Amino acid sequence: MIDPDGYxxxxxxxxxxxxxxxxxxxxxxxxxxxxxxxGMNTDETPREAMFRELREETGLLPEHVDxxxxxxxxxxxxLPSRAIRRREKVVCIGQKQVWFLLHMKGEDKHVQLNLTxxxxxxxxxxxxxxxxxxxxxxxxxxxxxxxxxxxxPFARDIAGHEAxxxxxxxxxxxxxxxxxx
Numbered sequence: 001m002i003d004p005d006g007y008x009x010x011x012x013x014x015x016x017x018x019x020x021x022x023x024x025x026x027x028x029x030x031x032x033x034x035x036x037x038x039g040m041n042t043d044e045t046p047r048e049a050m051f052r053e054l055r056e057e058t059g060l061l062p063e064h065v066d067x068x069x070x071x072x073x074x075x076x077x078x079l080p081s082r083a084i085r086r087r088e089k090v091v092c093i094g095q096k097q098v099w100f101l102l103h104m105k106g107e108d109k110h111v112q113l114n115l116t117x118x119x120x121x122x123x124x125x126x127x128x129x130x131x132x133x134x135x136x137x138x139x140x141x142x143x144x145x146x147x148x149x150x151x152x153p154f155a156r157d158i159a160g161h162e163a164x165x166x167x168x169x170x171x172x173x174x175x176x177x178x179x180x181x
Contacts, residue, residue, distance in 0.1 A: 001042050006093035007076055011050045012037040012147060014101045015058065015065070016155055020163025021126035023058070023104070024135075025113070028122040032137055035144075036120070037097065046070070046098040054102070057120045059112025065102040069154035075099060075143045099147035101154050129155060129164050 002008050013036040015023035026033050038053035040046065047067075054060050074096040084093060113121045127135075129148070136144050156164045 001040070002092050003096065006091055007074075007096040008092050008094070009040040009074075010037055010095040010097045011040060011046050011053055012075075012097045012099040012143075013050060013054055013057075014099060014147065014151060015054075015060075015104055016068075016101060016129075016159065017104050017126055018159065019126075020129050020155060020159025022129060022132065023111075023124055024127040024132060025057075025121035025124040028119055033132075034136055034140065035132065037095075038120075047100075050098075050100045056116050057113070058124075059115050060104070060106060060110055064106030064110050065104055068101045068103050068158065069151050070101070071097075071099045071147055071150055073098070075146050077140055077143045080139055097143065097147075099143075099151065101151040103158050129159075 013023075015036070017023075023035070024033055025036065036053055036057040038049065038057065040049040041052075044052070047070075051062055054062075054065070075098075076094060076096045078094040079092070084091065111124065113119050113124065129152070132144050133141065133148065152164055
């Protein structure tokens with residue numbers, strides 16, 4: 001499903017442990033690391049899509065997590081030109097995403113990356129809260145920054161200021177009207 005502007009509706013999942021560290025996974029057969037994310041089906045709400053993607057990509061069930069927060073609207077990124085499939089009937093130029101911050105209540109042993117026939121990830125690890133901003137592919141960096149900045153107050157409620165810090169390394173407050181459409 002692609003919207004009239006060429007964006008694919010999608011959900012992003014920021015999974016946090018009690019220490020404020022985030023689930024960071026490597027794409028299978030690639031060097032890229034990212035948060036779990038995936039497209040929405042036409043009959044799904046963002047929350048329903050998030051729980052489906054959580055299960056498919058991490059093996060975790062709703063009882064393994066608490067939803068701490070979600071972005072109030074879509075965050076968008078454009079794909080690099082080389083990734084756009086221009087010969088498709090409907091051309092997708094990027095993703096529009098609702099992001100969720102989840103607190104993992106389960107144990108690391110509950111994570112299973114190989115539940116589907118086509119796993120997304122081949123390994124994962126816990127990283128510091130702001131680490132992904134310097135390590136995600138460039139075209140996703142602004143969306144990651146905006147999602148983390150918006151969701152950081154929810155993370156601080158669980159992990160504390162010491163684990164999350166006062167703001168992202170680049171600093172600044174989130175202007176919701178600017179980032180969410």
